[in-house]
Amino acid sequence: MAKPATQPKDRKTAVAAKPxxxxxxxxxPAQRPRDAAATAERILQSAIAEFxxxxxxxxxxxxxxxxxxxxxxxLYHYFGSKDALYxxxxxxxxxxxxxxxxRLKLNNMAPxxxxxxxxxxxxxxxxxxxxxxxxxxxxxxxGAKFLTRSKRVxxxxxxxxxxxxxxxxxxxxxxxFRRGIDPLQLYVSMVAMSYVHISNAPTxxxxxxxxxxxxxxxxQRRRHATEMMIAFLGFVAPR
Numbered sequence: 001m002a003k004p005a006t007q008p009k010d011r012k013t014a015v016a017a018k019p020x021x022x023x024x025x026x027x028x029p030a031q032r033p034r035d036a037a038a039t040a041e042r043i044l045q046s047a048i049a050e051f052x053x054x055x056x057x058x059x060x061x062x063x064x065x066x067x068x069x070x071x072x073x074x075l076y077h078y079f080g081s082k083d084a085l086y087x088x089x090x091x092x093x094x095x096x097x098x099x100x101x102x103r104l105k106l107n108n109m110a111p112x113x114x115x116x117x118x119x120x121x122x123x124x125x126x127x128x129x130x131x132x133x134x135x136x137x138x139x140x141x142x143g144a145k146f147l148t149r150s151k152r153v154x155x156x157x158x159x160x161x162x163x164x165x166x167x168x169x170x171x172x173x174x175x176x177f178r179r180g181i182d183p184l185q186l187y188v189s190m191v192a193m194s195y196v197h198i199s200n201a202p203t204x205x206x207x208x209x210x211x212x213x214x215x216x217x218x219x220q221r222r223r224h225a226t227e228m229m230i231a232f233l234g235f236v237a238p239r
Contacts, residue, residue, distance in 0.1 A: 040078045042068040047089050052131035055138040056086055056146070083146065090139060091152050093132050097125055098156040106163045111171030112235055115186075118164070119229050123194040123222055133199050161187065171233070178234030189232070193225040 046067035050059045061082055065075045079085040104121060106114040126133060139147055147153055164183040171177030197204065201212040211217060 036078075039068070039070055039074060043070055043075055043078060043085075044088060044092060047085050048093065048131055048135070051086060051089050051138065052134040056142060059086075061085075083149075087146050087150050089135065090147055091150055093129075093135055094153050094156055097132070098160060100125065101160050101163075106167050109167075111167050111174060111176055112230070112233070114167045115171075115229065115233060116226065119190050119194075119226060120222075122190050123225065126191075126194045126198055127218065130198070133195065136195075137199060176236050181233065186232075190229065193228065197221055 043064065046064045047059075050064045050067065054060070059082075061075060062072060064085070065072050068075075075085070079088060101118070101121065104114075104117055106118060109117060139145075161183045164187060168177060168181050168183060168186070172179050197212050197218075204210075205212045212221075
């Protein structure tokens with residue numbers, strides 16, 4: 001007769017010998033940390049395009065997030081609110097032009113060369129950045145409502161006006177510029193000659209039956225505006 005199977009003497013020992021069941025879900029592999037700076041920059045560039053296309057009121061935060069391949073949570077994490085993001089857009093586009101103006105190093109050039117260099121840059125910058133023109137127009141329609149809320153923007157233009165003033169002063173002393181030219185008036189004139197034919201191209205083209213967006217007309221415009229500026233400066237070639 002077969003003997004009954006031998007039972008373990010210590011039941012606790014037998015239970016302990018079994019493998020412990022896994023607790024919880026298996027750990028997921030660690031994700032690569034997000035590049036915060038790159039994500040914020042994508043959101044900012046998407047916001048520039050969205051605000052330029054639709055203005056502040058028409059711009060949609062969800063569209064900005066989609067355009068940046070981000071989500072709403074990330075957008076609000078980096079920028080806080082729609083207002084704050086729009087102000088950052090304004091600061092970015094104005095800082096961009098101011099930084100590039102400083103790189104011209106106008107004080108190292110002869111007076112006329114410096115003024116032509118500044119105007120050529122201003123003209124080219126507006127021509128190459130239609131989004132900047134649209135954002136500028138949109139904020140003007142709002143009466144600079146958001147621009148005035150930025151402490152940063154108000155400090156950006158002072159170095160430019162000081163540089164223009166220094167160049168004009170040298171030009172006066174050398175006898176190549178007429179006296180009494182106001183730096184701000186001169187710069188506003190430069191902006192107007194670089195800006196209006198682009199911002200108003202559709203209406204002016206229709207009214208006068210001329211394509212103001214054609215490369216040939218734009219080239220003529222650049223030459224004409226440069227000649228006007230030189231004449232305004234009262235340039236006299238040194239003898």
